[in-house]
Amino acid sequence: MHELIEYITSYLGNTTQTPxxxxxxxxxxxxxxxxxxxxxxxxxxxxxxxxxxxxxxxxRLGPMRVGPHGLLQPIADALKLLLKEDxxxxxxxxxxxxxxxxxxxxxxxxVFVVVPFGPTAAxxxxxxxxxxxxxxxxxxxxxxxxxxxxxxxxxxxxGALRSSAQMVSYEVxxxxxxxxxxxxxxxxxxxxxxxxxxxxxxRADGIWFLFKFFPLGLIAFVxxxxxxxxxxxxxxxxxxxxxxxxxxxxxxEYSGFRWxxxxxxxxxxxIAVSSIAVTLWLGGWLRPFPNALSSPIWDQVFSLVPGATxxxxxxxxxxxxxxxxxxxxxRIQTMGLAGFGTLLALIGLVMLVHGVREHVxxxxxxAAKVAAFMYLYIWYRGTFPRYRFDQLMKVGWKVLLPTxxxxxxxxxxxxxxxxxxxxxxxxLHL
Amino acid sequence: xxxxxPNPPVATPFFFYGLAxxxxxxxxxVITRKNAVHSALALITALLAQAxxxxxxxxxxxxxxxxxxxxxxxxxxxxxxxMLISIERNMKERQFNKQWLIGMVAAGALGGLFIAVYxxxxxxxxxxxxxxxxxxxxxxxxxxxxxxxxxxxxxYMFAFEIASLLLLVAIIGAVVMAKKxx
Numbered sequence: 001m002h003e004l005i006e007y008i009t010s011y012l013g014n015t016t017q018t019p020x021x022x023x024x025x026x027x028x029x030x031x032x033x034x035x036x037x038x039x040x041x042x043x044x045x046x047x048x049x050x051x052x053x054x055x056x057x058x059x060r061l062g063p064m065r066v067g068p069h070g071l072l073q074p075i076a077d078a079l080k081l082l083l084k085e086d087x088x089x090x091x092x093x094x095x096x097x098x099x100x101x102x103x104x105x106x107x108x109x110x111v112f113v114v115v116p117f118g119p120t121a122a123x124x125x126x127x128x129x130x131x132x133x134x135x136x137x138x139x140x141x142x143x144x145x146x147x148x149x150x151x152x153x154x155x156x157x158x159g160a161l162r163s164s165a166q167m168v169s170y171e172v173x174x175x176x177x178x179x180x181x182x183x184x185x186x187x188x189x190x191x192x193x194x195x196x197x198x199x200x201x202x203r204a205d206g207i208w209f210l211f212k213f214f215p216l217g218l219i220a221f222v223x224x225x226x227x228x229x230x231x232x233x234x235x236x237x238x239x240x241x242x243x244x245x246x247x248x249x250x251x252x253e254y255s256g257f258r259w260x261x262x263x264x265x266x267x268x269x270x271i272a273v274s275s276i277a278v279t280l281w282l283g284g285w286l287r288p289f290p291n292a293l294s295s296p297i298w299d300q301v302f303s304l305v306p307g308a309t310x311x312x313x314x315x316x317x318x319x320x321x322x323x324x325x326x327x328x329x330x331r332i333q334t335m336g337l338a339g340f341g342t343l344l345a346l347i348g349l350v351m352l353v354h355g356v357r358e359h360v361x362x363x364x365x366x367a368a369k370v371a372a373f374m375y376l377y378i379w380y381r382g383t384f385p386r387y388r389f390d391q392l393m394k395v396g397w398k399v400l401l402p403t404x405x406x407x408x409x410x411x412x413x414x415x416x417x418x419x420x421x422x423x424x425x426x427x428l429h430l
Numbered sequence: 431x432x433x434x435x436p437n438p439p440v441a442t443p444f445f446f447y448g449l450a451x452x453x454x455x456x457x458x459x460v461i462t463r464k465n466a467v468h469s470a471l472a473l474i475t476a477l478l479a480q481a482x483x484x485x486x487x488x489x490x491x492x493x494x495x496x497x498x499x500x501x502x503x504x505x506x507x508x509x510x511x512x513m514l515i516s517i518e519r520n521m522k523e524r525q526f527n528k529q530w531l532i533g534m535v536a537a538g539a540l541g542g543l544f545i546a547v548y549x550x551x552x553x554x555x556x557x558x559x560x561x562x563x564x565x566x567x568x569x570x571x572x573x574x575x576x577x578x579x580x581x582x583x584x585x586y587m588f589a590f591e592i593a594s595l596l597l598l599v600a601i602i603g604a605v606v607m608a609k610k611x612x
Contacts, residue, residue, distance in 0.1 A: 096467065127571055131494035138502030142474065145506060149467060149513045157513065164506050171503075193571055 018196070020113075020124020031123045035112050043267040044074040050378050057382040068337035069320070084256035089152055092253065096150035101254065101261035103143030108265040111136045111272045116195045118285045118362030129195035130178060133276055134171075137231070140269060141167045144233075144240070144250050147262070151253035159249030162389060163240035166230055169396040174227035176404030177220040180411040181280040184209050184217070187415050199284030206291045208283040213414045219407050221281040223400050225376075228273040230396065232266065234377055236384035237392055274373035275366070282369050285362035303357045306364035310348030317341025445486060452479040466512045474505045491571040 011024040019027035048063070048070065055062025063070025088097055114129040116122040126132055141164050148160020185191045185201040192198060202208055209217045230237040241249030251262045278284060287302045318341045324334040351360050387395070413420060456476030463469045477500045484493035577586050 093465075093467070096471065099471075126490065128490045128494040131491070131498065135494050135497035135502055138498060138506075141502070141506050142509070145509050145513070146467070146471065149509070161510065161513070164510050168503065168506055190572070 015120060018120050018122045018125050020122075028123055031121075032113075035115075035117075035123060036109070039109070039112065039268050039271065040264075042271060043264055044078070046267050046270075046374060047074045047077065047263075049374075050381075053375070053378045054382050057379075068324070068333045068340070071336070071340060078260070081256055081260040086256040086258060087253070089253050091152040093150040093152065096146050097253075100143045100147035100150060101258045101265070103146065104140050104265040105143075105261050105268075107136055107140035107143065108268040108272060112268075114195050115272070115275045116199055116279060116284055117366050119196065119200075121285075121363055122196060125194050125196045128193050130182065130193050130198065130276070130280070133195070133272065134175065134178065137269060137272055138167070138171055140265065143265075147254070148250035151250075153253055155246045155248070155252045156250045159240045159242075159246045159252070163233055163250055166233070166237065166239065166392060166396075169393060170227040170230040170400070173223055173396060173400035173404045174231060176401070176408055177224040177227065178276075178280065180216070180220045180404075180408050181209050183408075183411050183415060184212050195279050195284075198279055199286065202283050203286055203290065208281060208286075210281040210283075213411060216407060216411050216414060217281065219403065220411070221277070223404050223407070224277055224281070226395070227400060228277060229377070229380060230392070232270045232273055232377075234266075234270065235381035236386050238386060239389055239392060242386060270374065270377055271370060274370045274377075277373060278366060278369040285366045287361065287365050303361050304352065306360050307348045307350075307352035307357060309364075309368075310344050310351060312348075314341045314343075314345030314348055317344060442486065445482070449479045449482045449486070452476070453483070467509065470505060470508050470512055473508075474501050477501050477505065489570045491574050 007024070008026050011019060011022055011027045019031055051073070052062040052070065063073040066072045066076045088094060111133045113123045114126050114132055116125070144163045144167075145160045148156040148158075148163070151157070182191060182193060182198070184205075185198050187205070192201065205212070210221050211217060229235075233240045239249075240246075241251070243249075246252070251259055254262060283290070287305075289298070293302075317337055321334055321338045321341060324330055324337065351357055351364075453476045456472045456479065459472035460469045460476065463472060477496065481493040481496040481501070484490075484496060578590055579587065
């Protein structure tokens with residue numbers, strides 16, 4: 001017993017290693033559970049936010065009935081999905097039909113093993129971190145293809161074929177953009193594929209890779225940002241589930257719990273690719289302006305931001321509580337909204353406490369950057385019309401791929417410019 | 431974080447026998463299933479288990495590439511093609527390749543070779559270098575890179591390029607076969 005407690009507490013003083021790297025199974029398990037719960041909450045929140053933001057973009061109100069401003073709508077949706085009948089089509093390949101959603105979910109969740117929420121706030125740090133993320137997330141296409149095939153129906157099969165063609169083509173452009181970012185890590189110190197190492201390289205360089213070798217880093221980021229939308233089958237590249245053509249694409253025949261697994265996987269895959277983009281180009285957990293505003297006073301100011309954000313959100317809730325209709329029928333809704341505002345404000349106050357705020361701020365900045373990407377996803381869906389399939393392939397193979405290749409060569413040349421210049425001088429003197 | 435001190439391996443026999451069993455079962459399923467999609471899925475399972483064995487051999491880079499290329503890339507294209515074939519007709523038709531005799535001989539020879547290697551090694555003859563290759567100051571990714579690109583130790587660059595040329599030939603062949611006019 002004493003040894004067990006010692007084993008558990010031995011990691012607490014460790015401020016340089018992730019639990020996986022320190023080999024502490026207890027804390028690794030705790031982190032896995034934390035990430036899992038956090039991810040599930042994020043997916044639930046995304047469900048509500050997407051419906052709400054899309055509605056406001058289209059001058060509608062969106063969900064308003066279940067809870068104040070529809071806040072409890074995701075819970076109602078989840079209950080509905082769990083209680084729905086789970087239908088397996090008659091001619092379906094039962095085993096493959098049953099496995100497919102699990103492949104997708106496993107691939108979408110496993111990648112979070114290496115996502116660095118902070119310098120030590122990751123489950124583990126792998127030497128091949130980014131390679132692992134790309135590889136495992138590329139496995140999700142297997143689930144989609146098998147789901148489409150096993151349904152024994154035409155729409156899902158066409159959706160699955162489109163999806164696999166799209167994901168395989170955009171993976172190439174995505175990989176090229178990632179390689180150019182990895183090249184940038186090798187300039188200051190020895191290069192690295194580890195997710196934590198990439199963020200550390202950006203800190204050592206004093207610049208986010210987005211702005212490095214301007215505009216090369218920016219172009220790489222744009223290529224990745226386009227490819228990642230195609231990889232996750234989201235609008236405007238949502239051809240695999242284009243509802244006007246294919247009903248619901250590869251998951252047409254799925255219902256209930258299995259369908260919700262696809263839903264869960266889609267949103268966690270979105271979060272996963274967003275966190276790759278944040279890690280590679282936006283400085284991961286680093287706060288904005290780590291160099292220009294680097295004095296201890298600014299450190300203090302920025303460490304107050306997480307708490308202040310939550311206090312602001314709580315304040316918004318209270319403002320809307322005051323604006324609720326005064327009719328007695330709305331009393332419970334008003335109380336619910338006030339309770340939610342109090343919860344947000346309490347979280348904000350806890351985050352302001354000295355000692356807590358130093359630990360929270362890394363995760364906060366990472367989550368805030370990922371949240372910006374999630375908002376972009378919704379924004380794309382609200383604004384862009386869907387691409388035609390040949391246009392999609394054209395963009396992937398004829399625009400992004402050549403740009404990516406040129407970018408790779410330019411990045412390498414720019415990084416080696418001193419050596420190239422030296423060689424050139426030697427040649428010219430001879 | 432510290433590349434010089436990897437974690438000591440945990441429960442090595444357990445993981446090895448587990449992964450090896452998955453690989454063997456997957457391999458057997460690949461050749462016994464009549465449904466080509468099931469075969470492909472079994473092959474993917476076997477390839478993933480192989481990636482796990484690479485990890486156990488302290489070769490994470492090779493494991494990652496295995497997952498990306500074989501399980502993620504090539505097998506997806508495999509499935510892509512297989513799904514366009516009518517499975518029902520395929521299942522009804524009699525299998526007509528009569529190569530099981532040659533196959534058995536080849537498999538038996540390979541098995542015999544493995545057994546021979548195992549027995550000679552345990553008798554004291556050394557067929558393989560002792561112990562595993564360790565990277566003192568670098569890890570697998572860097573090790574692969576220095577074997578390929580370093581000016582002192584980079585001896586595999588040529589072989590690597592030749593292999594990629596082979597793939598290029600295959601791609602051009604596919605284009606020639608698919609297109610009537612080029």
